[in-house]
Amino acid sequence: MKVDWSPLIISLKTAFLATFITFVIGIIASYFMSNYKGKYKGLIDGLFTLPLVLPPTVVGFFLLLVVGKNGVVGKFLLQFDITIIFSWWATVISATVVAFPMMYRTSRAAFEQIDVNMISAARTLGLSEWKIFYKIAIPLAWPGIIAGIVLSFARALGEFGATLMIAGNIPGRTQTMPVAIFFAVEGGDMSKAMMWVLIITVISIAMILILNYWSEVQQRIIGKRWK
Template identity: 50%
Template sequence: MFVQLNDWFPVFLSIRVALIAVTVVLITGLPLARLLSRLEFPGKDVLEALITLPMVLPPSVIGYGLLMIIGKNGLLGHTLAGLGLTLIFTWWAAVLASTVVAFPLMYQSAKGAFLSVDVNYEKAARTLGASEIRIFFTITLPLAWPGILAGVVLSFARAMGEFGATLMVAGNIPGQTQTIPLAIYFAVESGDDGTARTLVAIITVFSFLVIYWVNRWAKKQKF
């Protein structure tokens, strides 16, 4: 049994959700990781614990927390409802859930990458009159890029595979919010093993190709 044309929706939605989530965590996580990798201040450990908390919390807990925020009675959800907007049970809620669970992976990878950069290179550039922005884009970012790319890949994979929190805030609405993990689970539940096997094969091959490309790229950077 092959996946019908309409059944490809979970594949396209999962890729779209993962791409948007990775873009968000890259834009927000990169500067935050850079900042916290260089600064020391009281309460930093508490802040970093909060940032990485979604990485260890059960997905259902994350989903419940998001419900308290974007649900109809939540602070953000109530505000949006007053504007005639709804976030809960839309594919944007899936993006939010994927972003929350992927952010710690991006942050941790980027922070480790920035810490691995020899600060003497940055100091030398400053003595030559280079601005902080130029130092970041010409020295720090290129040296830290392999670690950052690893964070992007891990974040993308986590966003693609998100299930529990997505189910709670976006639901399983075919043709609207149904991502690959949700489609696989409910296909198995309904006894549609053919669709489940095909979707499993698609996401497995896609994930393999992404990892394979990253490994090949990393090897080329060494030479």
């Protein structure tokens, strides 16, 4: 039996890119919110966390309103003959949106546990906010950031509802492993569905083990630097 491996390739490309985007945006947003004391903190935090509590189909619907042909972003991109809906970029966008709260919540908790006296001392010594961010805050919050990366990757890899709504099920283009599993079960091909289930499970476990090991190594390195 000839197996089409495109769902595996598409899922990995999507998950890695979505995880990278959530990593960059997530740690910036979480660091900002850990220091923000304004009256809109609760509202902003709620908006950042919203994709975590909303059903994936609702997230997909909102994404359709934004990036669809009649959406604000969709109409703008159409002027350049660019369509996001039912493209690979749609899978990346949906995976990024649903994975972002994982990175944000975990990183924010890690940043909030940093001793404020260390940050104050760094400011007293004349360090800029940027240097405090990447030389002090990120190393100290690294275990939490690693946990956020793991959770974000797992969430992006397993995204289904929003992906199906804005990217569809186009073999070789937008069909990810979760989508392939759903349609394999719908078509009664349980052996094919089981194959994708096993693959996605093995990949998720492997990523957790690798990143946990990397986190331990980084912690040892950071510990030696601070001695």
